[in-house]
Amino acid sequence: MAESAAELSESRVLPADSPPPQPNSTGVPVHNLMPEELVAKAIAPVKKQFLRPPPTRANQNDTVKYTNERSSQQHSSTLVKEKKSKRQLKRERHQEKKSASHLCPEVAKSGDVSSCPYKDKCRFSHDLDGFKAQKPDDLEGECPFLSSEGPCPYGLACRFSGTHRDVVDVAGSTNTLRKSSEVNGLNKDVQKLLWKNKMKFPKADAKLKSLGLLGPAKSKMKVMEDKEQEGVVDSNNSHATNGNGCMKGTGDSVDESECSPCVPEENNIINDRPLKKAKSENVENCCSVEGDNGVSVLEEDTRNNTADTQPAAKIDDILPETDGSLKTHSREKKLIDFREKLYLAPLTTVGNLPFRRVCKVLGADVTCGEMAMCTNLLQGQASEWALLRRHSSEDLFGVQICGAYPDTLARTVELIDQQCTVDFIDINMGCPIDIVVNKGAGSCLLTKPMRMKGIIEATSGTVDKPITIKVRTGYFEGKNRIDSLIADIGTWGASAVTVHGRTRQQRYSKLADWDYIYQCARKASDDLQVLGNGDIYSYLDWNKHKSDCPELASCMIARGALIKPWIFTEIKEQRHWDITSGERLNIMKDFARFGLEHWGSDKKGVETTRHFLLEWLSYTCRYIPVGLLDVIPQRLNWRPPAYSGRDDLETLMASDSAADWIRISEMLLGKVPDGFTFAPKHKSNAYDRAENG
Structure with missing residues (x-):
């Protein structure tokens, strides 16, 4: 390099x-x-x-x-691979971690075998000599962490370890803590609460109850806890009291009108849809591509996250007030002016944090993280939370989430509001991927306008941050429908809506219908910003859409930025950049x-x-x-x-x-x-x- x-x-x-x-x-x-x-x-x-x-x-x-x-000669004789069971593959992974190539991170940082707090119980290798013997040669260039405060966090395992130098602080210690330029890490205490279905969402539950969207059923975890507390179950009563005080079985479907109004139970994470165990495989995790790579978080951010995980009794004390008239009106929230700003679309797989940093250098104004599934976030999956990471250079940053039900999304936005530093939260109602649509999320919501209303009202009423949504023109080709909803979307509580000029059925098979996007922008209320999306590949495209429809707040750039991220420079400088190789x-x-x-x-x-x-x-x-x-x-x-x-x-x-x-x-x-x-x-x-x- x-x-x-x-x-x-x-x-x-x-x-x-x-x-x-x-x-x-x-x-x-x-x-x-x-x-x-x-x-x-x-x-x-x-x-x-x-x-x-x-x-x-x-x-x-x-x-x-x-x-x-x-290597081609080595692999020529192994074309037919033996099919292995999951247990055997898991055993091999554990054995591989014990090999010399997987050195303990603590030992790699310090170079001292005794520095690992787990000693012989550590799942990684402590064989320094074996690691050095098999480690590949260093790469050309310098360690990317040389310019930061503190030593390289990877120590001997770094592929640029030959360029390392000791970083000595004022006291003479070489163990100075390196400050990261990234935030939005998941606090471990919060993650454990999510794993155990013990996280409380007072704001979301209060808003859902006020909208009549709070389901009556209880999680299995709560039922078991109630049995443990009572000691003996009353065999004469076949119906247990559910989370809302109703004399119904935990699996029954009950109208809220039959229930006495009360505070939701703390473990009712997804009321009528109990969450899976955190370690179970979730099919919605198909959109996750980044892992939790252990990047450190700012000290002050960690302290803020820890403060958010204090005992929930204090939060419960203020719960009755959340339904009062002092609730912030949706139009009184902090708004973001997207007008004339260059917006890099949330992009699955390629829209990762390093790519967004590249686009920021080249002129992007607004960035948004990759789409994260709400159910995975509520389960505390580290790989999904990695999609919410934010770099300090992203001065106007939002996260995009995807879910199927108002309660799932409302609790997710409350959790993000507590644990992350974001400027807005975008809800994806246009994802065309089959595995997402089959779960009732993404483009499937375009066929369920009342559920769209419930989601927007619940999320916008739970947090003070602006809620934006991203939609397609419709589900079926030739049956556009967003224009009939655009006037209501603003009254439901959304601050902005991005219209992708294709239906779900079209995917990317035809050019975006910008005339229809203009129609939607003209029908929107004055307090709802409408952004267009589709096929912008030069500054001329940007200029044309802005001049053809002054009501359009801005345009979102997606594939054009993937193919040539310097499109942001071209738009700002109003030129065709004949960039060299x-x-x-x-x-x-x-x-x-x-x-x-x-x-x-x-x-x-x-x-x-x-x-x-x-x-x-x-x-x-x-x-x-x-x-x-x-x-x-x-x-x-x-x-x-x-x-x-x-x-x-x-x-x-x-x-x-x-x-x-x-x-x-x-x-x-x-x-x-x-x-x-x-x-x-x-x-x-x-x-x-x-x-x-």
């Missing part, structure tokens, strides 16, 4: 023994077509001198196995540095950074440099023909082959491990798939 982009492009792009990069290809002969004909066919009109014959390659969407010559590589180098700071500079952190870099490269290969086009700007739906760049690095970056993306990653993060494989999660390089446009 110490080399400049120019040196990389000259000396390391095309080794003599490596195959040439495979450029993008439409499979359609384009040499004899005029630029206007190509545009009509949605093919990028690349200048003829840069065109080349399309590559002859098998299915481009297959998983690419990228190994060197030595060296400048693009420098942006990737920034991402690699940000990734190592976020996921870690040890072996696991380096490979996690590589994985998300490769996911991002699966989008950037769609970009066609301005200087190569006969017609500018490039449109988002254009398919690039096979072409050569102005230099070898530009040609390499145009490839839609995973093997070439891996070669780019090796320029920044060193050689991949033996047997390394990669396939893009969203098949973003597959133009023939409807969900990818």
Whole structure:
């Protein structure tokens, strides 16, 4: 990482023994077509001198196995793998942690075996000599934590440990605590309460009760606790008193009109839908891609989180007042002015914290975390809470959550309001993924307007932070319906709504319907900000939408930022940036540095950074440099023909082959491990798939 982009492009792009990069290809002969004909066919009109014959390659969407010559011989005899049971795989993982390659973090930090508080009971290895013997060579460049206060948190495990130097404080100690520039970590005490279904949500429950949305059933955990407290169950009474004081069985469905008004029970997390155990596999976790990587939190943030977990008796004392007339009206809340601000959309997988930092450097004004599932957050899953992380450079930041029911979402926003520092909370009501829709969340809510109303009223009435929502135009193609709801959404309590100009059924198969977005913006009330989303890929697109509909507050940029994150610079400077391959590589180098700071500079952190870099490269290969086009700007739906760049690095970056993306990653993060494989999660390089446009 110490080399400049120019040196990389000259000396390391095309080794003599490596195959040439495979450029993008439409499979359609384009040499004899005029630029206007190509545009009509949605093919990028690349200048003829840069065109080349399309590559002859098998299915481009297959998983690419990228190994060197030595590893390919080792793996050739193991094509048929033995199917192992879950218990055997778990046993192997535990044994692997005990191997010398998994050094105890405490021992790695200090270099002293006796520093581990768990001693022989530690699940990691304490074999320093064995770890040093098998540790791979250090990567080029300096440790990303050298500029921060305190020593590198990964110590001997850091892949840049050769550049470490002792950090001595005033007292002469080398153990200075490193302050992190990231916040929104989950407090361990709160996590334990969530695991045990003992977390209280007084504000959410009070609001749900006032709206008549609080279910009467009790969690199984509470039933067991009641039995333990009573000692003996009254066998003459077949109906136990439920959480609202009703003489009904715990599994019965009871109208709230039959129940006496009272305070909800503390463990009633999801009243009529008890939460699963925290360790059980949750199907909604499919959208989680980042793990809890142990990044430290600011000391003051930790103290604030601890203060929020004080005994709940004091909170219960003020519960009756939450229904009073002193409740803040939705229009009196702090509002965020999205007008004229460049908004980076919440993006699954690629919209991680390092990528958002890259976009902030390039001019983004508003950032939002990846979509997090409410049920997973309420279970205290560390991997889901990692999606709420915020960097200090994100001065206007929100989180996006997704759920199916008002009680789930209301409790989640209260929890986020307590534990996180955010400027707004966005609710996803447009996610088209089947596994989300089948749970009643995402785009499924577009078919249930009364549930949408309950969710918005419950969440906006629970917290003072602005609640925004993101929707599609409708569920079924040809049946748009948001325009009929847009006037009500503001009265329900939402501060802003983003309209993605496609239906759930369309996915990304057609261009966004901006005329319909304009129609929605004109129907909205004055206190509801409407943002448009879909196919913005240049400053001309941005200008057109803003001029065509002055009622539009702003535009959200999604895939355009994935393919060329410098679109924010182009919009602010009102120009087409003919960015060079060296400048693009420098942006990737920034991402690699940000990734190592976020996921870690040890072996696991380096490979996690590589994985998300490769996911991002699966989008950037769609970009066609301005200087190569006969017609500018490039449109988002254009398919690039096979072409050569102005230099070898530009040609390499145009490839839609995973093997070439891996070669780019090796320029920044060193050689991949033996047997390394990669396939893009969203098949973003597959133009023939409807969900990818």
